[in-house]
Amino acid sequence: MQRLEGLSKLTGAERYLDDEPLEGPLKGCLWGMTVRSPVSRGKITRITYGAGFDWSQFVVVEPSDIPGPNETYLIENDQPVLAPGYVRHMHEAVVLIAHQDRNLLRRAVASVRVDVAPEPPALDFRLTPRPDQIQRGSDNLLKKLQIRKGNIERGFAQAHKIVEGEYETGAQEHVYIEPNAMSAWIEDGPTGDVVVVRGSMQCPYYVLNALKHALKRDESRVRVIQSPTGGGFGGKEDYPSTIALHCALLTLKARRPVKIVYDRSEDMAATTKRHPSLVRHRTAVDQNGKMLAQHIEVILDGGAYVTLSPVVLSRGIIHAAGPYTCENVLIEGKAVLTNSVPYGAFRGFGAPQTIFAVERHMDRIAAALNLDPLQVRRVNLLKDGDTTSTQQVIKGGTDRHALLDQTLHIANYDAHKREAEKFNRTHPYLRRGVGVATVLHGAGFTGNGEVYLNSKVDVAGRPDGSLEVLAASTEMGQGTNTVFTKIAADAAGYDIADVFVGTPDTFRVPNSGPTVASRTVMVVGKLVERAIDELARQVGQNGSPLRGPALKSAIQAWHRANPESELKGRATYQPPPDVKFDDKNYIGDAYATFAWGVCVAAVEVDLRTAAVRVLDFVAAQDIGKVINPVLATGQVQGGVVQAIGWALTEEMKFKDGGMHNNTLTNYIIPTSDDVPSIRVHFHENPYPHGGGGAKGVGELPMDGPAPAILNAVAHATGADPRAIPLTPERLLPLLR
Amino acid sequence: MNVLMPTSLAEACTLCAKHPGVIPMAGATDLLVHWPLRQAEHDKSYLDLSKLSELRGVRWTADSLTLGALATYWDVLQDARIASVFPLLPDAARQVGAIQIQSRGTWAGNIANGSPAADGVPVLMAYDASVTLASAHGTRTVPLRSYYTGYRASVRKPDELIVSIEIPLVACDFAVFHKVGARKAQAITKVGLVITRLASGSQRWRVVASSVAATIKRCPTVEALLNTGTPLKAPADLSAAFAADVAPIDDIRSTADYRRTVLARLLFHSLQGVYDGAAAP
CATH class of the missing domain: 3.30.365.10 (Aldehyde oxidase/xanthine dehydrogenase, molybdopterin binding domain)
Known part of the structure; x- marks a missing residue:
């Protein structure tokens, strides 16, 4: 099966967020940019906005503009959305600024001076930190883990030879073809305004959780949509939560749509890397x-x-x-x-x-x-x-x-x-x-991670009998859409032309978990098959699983009998039997x-x-x-x-x-x-x-x-x- | 951004005189790198040379090859006679950026930009090229080997334009171009070495090194060592002579030690079989 978006990518017809015209919800949008820390560690003593700019024409967001906690929701919520008077790494986000003129904005951002009273940074992870470099616990440890099997002393006692070695690997930048990019705007919703964030990402529900936490909103008032994503490799697993929050904060303050697209140098300097x-x-x-x-x-x-x-x-x-x-x-x-x-x-x-x-x-x-x-x-x-x-x-x-x-x-x-x-x-x-x-x-x-994730996939049977896979698993160049289409078509006995994969949108798709850990085809693909089983069961008679044209006719018949209703089969993760881990x-x-x-x-x-x-x-x-x-x-x-x-x-x-x-x-x-x-x-x-x-x-x-x-x-x-x-x-x- | 667009060389020279500090622009391939981030440069004035058709292309005379100031790498790659007479020119041209850059970038721009890591300049220098500069007051010709006065500094006055590059038709019986980059294509030179040997005469060797000094550098001490036929048993035998000619530094792309070592090794191995004084390792 040919890759679904292959031709549009090959010809350049596919548009990433930066290529899209500023139309629709982004009509009249402002550009957002980030003022960053000039040093690795220290207390911010003063922020000076440059002379020669009419600052009343700019939207400026500081930590006090954050409605909820100044925390980026993840495993521990220790990373601030904006540095709260204290910076812990070079290029850490300090202030956000937006303006309609991108060049003027670049100059304005460059004019902002962040003064920091520097403190001694810990820069070499191989060295034991000095007391003045300690910033967490008594030893700067973020996490300690151990695996123990048998008794190594017994093995060393029997050794013919003992071989030792020390091995080092460096940091690595992802170099996805599309740098991080995000847009945000505000829509009306039944329970109040809705902050909509649309951008380049691997994990829409990570972004949603981060927005809910720091904006103090429930999921009915935050919506996350993935835009065509030019590569991730893990670099768009957790970082998009940060840039989405930045974009949402600017849009909430400006009450206008905002778009942030990182320049390649900014993306390389300020976003995550592989652990050395x-x-x-x-x-x-x-x-x-x-x-x-x-x-x-x-x-x-x-x-x-x-x-x-x-x-x-x-x-x-x-x-x-x-x-x-x-x-x-x-x-x-x-x-x-x-x-x-x-x-x-x-x-x-x-x-x-x-x-x-x-x-x-x-x-x-x-x-x-x-x-x-x-x-x-x-x-x-x-x-x-x-x-x-x-x-x-x-x-x-x-x-x-x-x-x-x-x-x-x-x-x-x-x-x-x-x-x-x-x-x-x-x-x-x-x-x-x-x-x-x-x-x-x-x-x-x-370990038990998949059980805790409790991933879900829906497959909708549409009035014309076609199927739509609804999952938060994203296409980012690796072929998710193509493979889901094939898995669903094979499972349903359908032609691939009758199978569609919905755009990840937290108002439409359930949380099938993050698009990481080599799990999309193996874990979520299995859920796609099981969601189709569930759909087939709903429209079948006496529990016999329908497939192919019979399934298609049954879906059409169901819609004739239930006009204006939605038909969905849902699957929730079940671990394979006998898989047990003591975490x-x-x-x-x-x-x-x-x-x-x-x-x-x-x-x-x-x-x-x-x-x-x-x-x-x-x-x-x-x-x-x-x-x-x-x-x-x-x-x-x-x-x-x-x-x-x-x-x-x-x-x-x-x-x-x-x-x-x-x-x-x-x-x-x-x-x-x-x-x-x-x-x-x-x-x-x-x-x-x-x-x-x-x-x-x-x-x-x-x-x-x-x-x-x-x-x-x-x-x-x-x-x-x-x-x-x-x-x-x-x-x-x-x-x- | 203020762009002046003359239609003749005379007009360009007049504009240069009237707008001190105006920046001449040919292929703009150096200018546009990270352009959105270089806001201060948006406010400067630029002199667009693209309409000056008299500066285009390459010309042969009885005793030289002339590259007009707008001659691109691509122009050189298209010329079969250049490939046979001055093979290092296409060798170097193919190593500059990618095809898009090769089709826009100019040899004169490479000289004017003054990067010590340039790929076009060292081969021109090894062929003993000279540069013709024009201003409202007339023209003058300067040997490329004495064109640079320091890091990104040259004898060109602010009101002067490079109008052509002349390469004398002198036969070489040996010519080699080495570019050591961090990858095989789309790389900036970490260490570069060009060697030519004239077919006759007593001062036959020319050695030009790049990325090991503040400018592209002829290496007179190394040349003298080769011209006198000093025996060479190992790369280290070249070290003292190179030390007199170049001064590599540690920077974002490499280290002084690496550059020094590789430069000597490249020259030593290039000489095997062509240099009477060189011995196999």
């Missing part, structure tokens, strides 16, 4: 490389507020032991406050960081024992019936050993390796190598299921410049049943490209605690010239509890490439790189 990490491994192994004990310490830089760090940490530590089984495991995780922009959701959500560490560590265990890295993986790889670090019993029938062997075969691994070693003996300055990573990714919310002790089924993957990278290192080029890349994975091969392949290829950037070039540079290289000129994402052909292979093994038999695919592709590439660089050069991004400037000293 430091992971320490200490592993006891026997002569064959079998792990007897894993002691893993995970530290994440959380930035200035809690935001999503506790759940990123949770996913990070659950994936930290890799797709391996080990009797004795201790994983200690902490997320640390620093005075940088809050780190947030980003494709993989903590797992790519910890998988980078464990997969690089597996190669280093092999080197320490003088074994083949593949052997070390094979003796530890999970088999069905084995348990993970949380003591989850792995089942589902995927043969991970076969997947590894098959991938090596597709990648021509042995030949690559032989040829590289031959090439390296003769070339004056180029070195080639191959590297492997074996990975897993838990799909859906962690206090981190024991049990951390995820209902895992997707599995193997990556093989072939690289070439130029010893003159220390530049790494990826020559060939194979990504093989079990993601259950593949619903749309083109879209799924695109997800994998896109994820690999994003991971190549994270591994090699995407370095966030800081100056005084703020992002310094906040332009696409100096923050280096790969171009098509920088990536090889990415060969994608699916090992299909339908998952009975996923929509259409699917497991999650969105995040898995981000997990394997960075360690596979660094393992290949180590093979090519004999160097031992352990930190990414492995820029030429970082690799050069390792090659000396």
Whole structure:
């Protein structure tokens, strides 16, 4: 099935919010902009509005204009909507200003001076904070979590060798093609005025909850609508709540529509990034490389507020032991406050960081024992019936050993390796190598998260017999609409032309949960199927489920009998049977299921410049049943490209605690010239509890490439790189 | 934004004299970067050169190639004779931005912008190009190697316009252009190196480095070392000479150490097989 909005995106006919004409509800709208903190930490002593502007012509919002609590509703409500006299990171929002003339507004915003009495910021999450840097509790910890299995001391006592290593990953910017953008206006409603917010977002109900909380309104007086969204990758999971609140506050004060569209540099400087990490491994192994004990310490830089760090940490530590089984495991995780922009959701959500560490560590265990890295993986790889670090019993029938062997075969691994070693003996300055990573990714919310979400999907049967899927799960370029259409058409026995997917609008769609965590196809797709069952049951006779033309006729007949009424089938999440997780002790089924993957990278290192080029890349994975091969392949290829950037070039540079290289000129994402052909292979093994038999695919592709590439660089050069991004400037000293 | 739109070079020179500080604008590819954020520059005056057809295109004479001030990278990429006589010009042109930039951006603009990371300037300098400047008082020609006086500073007076670039037709038997960027395309040069060797004479080597000094820089000490045939056993043998010619810094794109090391390695490896004094590592 062709992607529904593919042609309009290809031709540029699709409009993002910034491209839309200022018509309809946005007629006569004002532009909104943000005055931001110039320093990382301190008390605001004075705000001076520049001379030479007629400030009566501008709308200015300060914290006192917030009707409810000055809090951004999320896990903990510690992040203010506007800095309440105190700033905790560079570029934190201080004041909002709106005006109809965008250029005049830019000048006015630049004229505002925020004076801050600076206090010592905590800027390096790896260091123990000094007393004058403590801002939370006694230690600046945002969250601490632990997984314990067996007894690591027993494992270390039996060790043939103990291998240690420290691994670091950097911050990463999402670089969605459309920067954050939001609009707001006021409509009349039956119980009073309604603040309508429409913009680029992944999670309409997160935005709704944030608006309800800080604007002190119930859901009948706040409405959230998603506009066509140009990418998210997690960057539009929690941040849109902030910009939506800003837009709504300006519109409430101005009583006029307001639009805020971030410039790329503002978006890069002021919005969330991937959590930087430091992971320490200490592993006891026997002569064959079998792990007897894993002691893993995970530290994440959380930035200035809690935001999503506790759940990123949770996913990070659950994936930290890799797709391996080990009797004795201790994983200690902490997320640390620093005075940088809050780190947030980003494709993989903590797992790519910890998988980078464990997969690089597996190669280093092999080197320490003088074994083949593949052997070390094979003796530890999970088999069905084995348990993970949380003591989850792995089942589902995927043969991970076969997947590894098959991938090596597709990648021509042995030949690559032989040829590289031959090439390296003769070339004056180029070195080639191959590297492997074996990975897993838990799909859906962690632990009991899906139960707490209690997601709902409606499928409406319309008078003409067609179906409309009503869910809050958003299309942001990944193909939600196309896949929902296909899943619904298959479930109903319909032609795809008779299936529609409604625009996420909190006045129309139920809360199917956030569009995150590789959960849309697997979890929400299943709800789409079950909502159709429920709809078919309502119009069927004697409980027999109608399908195809019979269902269509029955829906038409129902509407003839019930004119002006709505016909909807609703499904609410039910966990698969026997899935149990103790979220206090981190024991049990951390995820209902895992997707599995193997990556093989072939690289070439130029010893003159220390530049790494990826020559060939194979990504093989079990993601259950593949619903749309083109879209799924695109997800994998896109994820690999994003991971190549994270591994090699995407370095966030800081100056005084703020992002310094906040332009696409100096923050280096790969171009098509920088990536090889990415060969994608699916090992299909339908998952009975996923929509259409699917497991999650969105995040898995981000997990394997960075360690596979660094393992290949180590093979090519004999160097031992352990930190990414492995820029030429970082690799050069390792090659000396 | 005040834009002056002359239709002849004479009129452009008159306007330059009348509006001190007016900014000449050809392809505008440097000017428009982050334009909405550069509000102060919206208030300045600009001299749009696009109507000056006499400055367009490339011309061959018996002993030189002339690039008009409006000649674009694309114009050069379209000229087969340039590709055979001055192959480094298309090599460099292909490395500037993307095709959209290559079709608008001009060689003269690249000189005028004065970036030490320019890609067009170093190849012109390695071919020993000169720059002709015009004002209401007449014209003068300056060798490109002595055009710059400091970071984004040059001998061009505020009322002068670059009208053409002349490249002498002198045979080279070796020419190479290296651009080290942070990625393979759409990158700003972190370290650049251009080497040409004249087919005959005693001062045959020309070495031009970019992104390692306040300006694009000819490297006379390195050239002298090569011209005297000093034996080279390793990149480090070039370090002292480069240290006399360039002064790399740490900045947002790279480090001084990286630039220094890579510059020497690039030159050393480029010389293998073409330089009598160079030994294989």
